[in-house]
Amino acid sequence: MVAVDDLGDHLRLLADGTRLRLLHLLDAEPLTVAELQETLGLGQSSISGHLAKLKQSGLIHDVAEGASRRYRMRSDVATHLAAAWGAVRGLSADDFQTRADRERLTELRKTNAAGWVDRVAGSLDREYAPGRTWAALCQGLLSFARFGRCIDVGAGDGSMAELLAPRCEQLTCVDPNPAMVAAAVKRIDALRLARVTVLPAGGEAIPLPDACADSVLFLQSLQYIPVPAAALREAVRLLAPGGRLLVLTLVAHDQAEAERFGHRHRGFTPRQLVGWARGLDDVRCEPLPAEPRPPHFQSLVLTARKPE
Numbered sequence: 001m002v003a004v005d006d007l008g009d010h011l012r013l014l015a016d017g018t019r020l021r022l023l024h025l026l027d028a029e030p031l032t033v034a035e036l037q038e039t040l041g042l043g044q045s046s047i048s049g050h051l052a053k054l055k056q057s058g059l060i061h062d063v064a065e066g067a068s069r070r071y072r073m074r075s076d077v078a079t080h081l082a083a084a085w086g087a088v089r090g091l092s093a094d095d096f097q098t099r100a101d102r103e104r105l106t107e108l109r110k111t112n113a114a115g116w117v118d119r120v121a122g123s124l125d126r127e128y129a130p131g132r133t134w135a136a137l138c139q140g141l142l143s144f145a146r147f148g149r150c151i152d153v154g155a156g157d158g159s160m161a162e163l164l165a166p167r168c169e170q171l172t173c174v175d176p177n178p179a180m181v182a183a184a185v186k187r188i189d190a191l192r193l194a195r196v197t198v199l200p201a202g203g204e205a206i207p208l209p210d211a212c213a214d215s216v217l218f219l220q221s222l223q224y225i226p227v228p229a230a231a232l233r234e235a236v237r238l239l240a241p242g243g244r245l246l247v248l249t250l251v252a253h254d255q256a257e258a259e260r261f262g263h264r265h266r267g268f269t270p271r272q273l274v275g276w277a278r279g280l281d282d283v284r285c286e287p288l289p290a291e292p293r294p295p296h297f298q299s300l301v302l303t304a305r306k307p308e
């Protein structure tokens, strides 16, 4: 049984023609304000006002998508409101206006799809494109990479091992943290990753022979290592002639927030990293673009090669 007051609210919500048109469109597929605006031919403030009311009622919700938001029907609408919407939808589904809106949206889709590539030229890095995620791009590009006998220093819980192992002749995951080591062993076993070893050790003293590695990696781990200069000296020792070093860390910053993540160092300057890569050739050190969200941490990447 529904309280009469609540029923009144539900019916008032659904009695508005614009809101009904919005609901019919969203019932078929999730849409952005711009798409709804174009389809209904109404101004943004009017559409946004109605969407706010529908959102407040619990019929729809929205999810951020690039610079805009996409609205969709909720799957957990309260029973009586869902029943009221179900009844109204049944009565208005074949209405002339509802059908006209759907046809207009289909037309707009065709026009917009044809112009999508032109429209995003110059802003593709901020736009959503299906499948164009950083994870997919990284994994795709990694298919060309070969790491040979690789040592990953500060390897963590093995999440990177999953990516690296297929591109390594042999992978050694070095980490001193017992919880990380246990998680890495568990993950590597579960995934049955071949030729992967987990070595509990600190980066400053790795119990492996000289010149045993074709690549040594530090993937956001240098800022955790108490004596980073010693860890890089160790990396130079472990590299075989022609072997390559990759350090991905943070640019020097003044954010106390980093300590919350267990960092020992507030990033590094290129000068520091280059100085610690002494004895290596082809040393390159470059900052990457800052993260878009505050406090805008910025990564620093160093690559170098052991002389033949």
Ligand SMILES: C[S@@+](CC[C@H](N)C(=O)[O-])C[C@H]1O[C@@H](n2cnc3c(N)ncnc32)[C@H](O)[C@@H]1O
Binding pocket: 153, 154, 155, 156, 157, 159, 160, 174, 175, 176, 177, 180, 201, 202, 203, 204, 218, 219, 220, 221, 224, 225, 226
């Ligand atoms: C943010 S995690 C990065 C893990 C991994 N590289 C990744 O990208 O998924 C930093 C890692 O550095 C490790 N670490 C801490 N002290 C270290 C040390 N002295 N030598 C090597 N690694 C260390 C931590 O245990 C942690 O697993």
